[in-house]
Amino acid sequence: MKIIRSKSFTAERAWGALDIANLNGTTVRLHWTDQPYKWHVNDGEEVFAVLDGTVDMHYRERSETGVSEHVAxxxxxxxxxxxxxxxHVAHPRGAARILVIEKEGSV
Known part of the structure; x- marks a missing residue:
């Protein structure tokens, strides 16, 4: 059993992470960042939960007419x-703490 106080978590670098659990090949990690990530496509599905802060999530959708970019x-x-x-790519507005659940080894 462990309790994680996400609001007090920081890292030495942007996107530094605390590994919380590995659930049969699915990782649960707490990230701290104050910098954008990079455009990427994960190997599997990803759940990205903002625990503290605000993040502009840029994502691209492909259709028969081309690619459109959106921001949530x-x-x-x-x-x-x-x-x-x-x-997709995440752009935090200042410092943010994010819980990411994804396939082990994803980008």
Whole structure:
């Protein structure tokens, strides 16, 4: 048993993480960041929950007519679900703490 006080978690670098659990190949990690990540597509599904702060989540949707880019503003308590193949990048507005649940070894 362990209790994690997410509001007090910080890391030495942007996107530093605290590994909370590995559930049969699915990782649960707490990230701290004050910098954008990079555009990426995960190997599997991803759940991205903002525990503290505000994050602009940029994502791209592909259709027969091309690619369109969108931005969703995620506030504390909001959850972003990225399906397989969803290209996205997180841009925090200042410091943020994010719980990420994804396939082990994902980008």
């Amino acid at each position: 503003v995620l506030e504390t308590g909001d959850v972003f679900y990225a399906q397989v193949g969803c290209e």
